[in-house]
Amino acid sequence: MSSEVLLASEAGAAQVAAPASGARQFWRRLRAQRAVTVAAVVFALLVFVALAAPLLTALEGQDPNAFHPALVDSAAGGVPKGSFGGISGDHWLGVEPQTGRDLFARLVYGARVSLGVAFIATLVQVFIGVGLGLLAALGGRWADQVISRFTDVVVALPLLVIGLGLIAIVPDSVPRPVLITAVIAVVGWSGTSKIVRSSALSLKSLDYVSAARLSGWGKLAVARRELLPALAAPVITYGVLLVPANVSIEAALSFLGVGIKPPTPSWGQMLTDANTWYQSAPTYLLLPAGFLFVTVLSLTVVGEGVRTALDPRAASRLKVGVTSRKDAKSRKEAAK
DSSP: OHHHHHHHHHHHHHHHHSOOOOHHHHHHHHHTOHHHHHHHHHHHHHHHHHHTHHHHHHHHTOOTTOOOGGGEEGGGTSEESSSTTTOOSSSTTOBOTTTOOBHHHHHHHHHHHHHHHHHHHHHHHHHHHHHHHHHHHHSOHHHHHHHHHHHHHHHHSOHHHHHHHHHHHSOTTSOHHHHHHHHHHHHSOHHHHHHHHHHHHHHHTSHHHHHHHHTTOOHHHHIIIIIHHHHHHHHHHHHHHHHHHHHHHHHHHHHTTSSSOTTSOOHHHHHHHGGGGTTTOHHHHHHHHHHHHHHHHHHHHHHHHHHHHHOHHHHHHHHHHHHHHHHHHHHHHHHO
């Protein structure tokens, strides 16, 4: 996480120092990155699959929690019958070993859990981080010292270890998606807070912010009208990069056995169950691992694209690259 904080801090510093480029220029820079466009389309399809999970499973005619013992070979230890894990017209991606539950239905419902936890945790992280970061920057020397030291302590906490400890002692009556979201959000807000604090301290020295304070504006008004609009770029950049990290954390907790509990499907939980079947039923392992890999990769590419589009220095390099490609294309056409 420290490398992400440093990356976003550098981007944030550049964005604070430069004037706002406008939404139109941002979208133009974002669309100029072909890899980002492809990644955004892939991720949009994943979100659609998650949101439309009931419709898609109804179209397939399967229930994610329905057992089909007739589709597995009990004499062979519960391996799915048929080729490629039991893929058929009724079961588009095959079935689970031993239980015979439909893999497609569990994957699309698992997407709802994994993406839902990651997005909600990110929103809470950003909310807490922005609030404490602004309070540290505007609250005076003592407030800054207390919040900064507390933030340093939270940064040093190993999130997975804390999550393992908290989730292991909480009763099963507490919904696991809610608990995992709370753990990720409460332990993972420190990076956002550090970025907001450092950027807000830089903004405080600018003339227009000093003029607003001298004219009698309160700290809340200064934060809302002057600081928050200028902080939008670094916060959005870091927030987008947080989402794939949170997807991986949820999958890791579920993989370690303290995350989502059956029968609720989750990609990490499916990977845990697939540990003993990677040789006899490899599709059971490859499918959730593939979905998780594509999700994290697409979100990471989109996050890097957003950072590039919002960073004036990176955006200028992107513009030069696009212009060079256009010039090269024009020269080739002229040579013909």
